[in-house]
Structures are given as C-alpha cells and as structure tokens.
Amino acid sequence: MDHGFLESDTGAAASSAPAEITVVPGQTTTAWLKAIRRKHDGSISFDVQNLPHGVIVMDIGLNGVLIPEGQSERQVFIQCAPWVQEQDRVCYARAREAGTPTSKPVMLHVRKAEQQAQR
Numbered sequence: 688m689d690h691g692f693l694e695s696d697t698g699a700a701a702s703s704a705p706a707e708i709t710v711v712p713g714q715t716t717t718a719w720l721k722a723i724r725r726k727h728d729g730s731i732s733f734d735v736q737n738l739p740h741g742v743i744v745m746d747i748g749l750n751g752v753l754i755p756e757g758q759s760e761r762q763v764f765i766q767c768a769p770w771v772q773e774q775d776r777v778c779y780a781r782a783r784e785a786g787t788p789t790s791k792p793v794m795l796h797v798r799k800a801e802q803q804a805q806r
Contacts, residue, residue, distance in 0.1 A: 701750055705777065709796040710742060713769035714730050720780055720790075722761040730756045737778045739797060741768035751783060764778040 693716040709717045723733050734742045744752060745764040753779045774797050780790040 693788055694749060698718055701778060705792045705794045707794045707796060708765065709767055709798055710767040711798060711800050712767050712771045714800070715764050715766045717744065718763050720754065720763055722754050725785075728756060729784065730754065731785065732783045733780045734783070735763075735778060735780050738765075738795065739771060739774055739776050741771040742795070742797070743768070752780070762797070767797060771797050786788055 708716065708718050720733060724731075733754070734751045737742070743766050745766050752761060752763055776795050776797075777792045778795050779792055782788050795798045
C-alpha cells in the first residue's frame with residue numbers, strides 16, 4: 688500500500704518535487720493530510736481536487752475531509768474504481784477555512800496491480 692502526504696501549506700515541505708501517491712484500480716490506498724495551522728485553531732475542512740473520474744476520497748461527510756480542532760493531521764482513504772484507466776494526474780487539497788489555502792501539488796498515479804508489484 689502506498690502512503691502519501693497532502694500538506695496544506697505551500698511552504699511546508701523542503702523538496703520541490705511533488706509528493707506521489709499510487710492507487711490501483713479496484714483498491715483503496717491510504718494517505719495523510721497534514722495542516723500547518725499557523726494562527727487557525729478551529730477545525731479545518733478540506734476538499735481534494737482534480738482527482739480523476741472514478742477516484743474518490745472515502746468517508747468525507749457533508750463538509751469534506753475534517754481535521755478537528757487541536758489536531759494537525761488526518762488519515763484519508765483514496766478509493767479507485769476498477770474501471771479507471773492508468774494515468775498520472777496532479778491533485779491537491781484545498782481548505783475551506785483560513786483563506787482557502789491549498790496543499791503543494793501531489794502526483795497521483797493510477798497503475799494496474801501487476802505494475803505496482805514490480806516497483
């Protein structure tokens with residue numbers, strides 16, 4: 688299982704290369720959404736945008752992915768429908784509060800299971 692990170696502050700990571708997450712059609716992959724709170728102490732809700740058709744963030748509720756007050760990260764589950772074709776797509780998380788900041792870009796790879804096993 689591939690674990691990726693979506694950070695909510697453009698200055699959060701030192702590397703200029705985008706983080707990468709690989710999903711397999713018909714499977715669920717875990718990732719972590721981390722927020723650098725600065726001066727925002729309340730809960731933060733996020734939407735993960737630009738996912739390919741057939742790829743969703745599970746269990747998001749009515750207000751998107753929620754990081755509760757007092758916490759700075761949350762595990763999310765990314766589900767890929769079995770019919771999604773192999774592709775690479777840049778996605779990102781956007782907060783609904785605190786000026787709607789976005790994460791750094793994350794490269795999402797959709798790969799068949801046999802190709803994932805060879806990596």
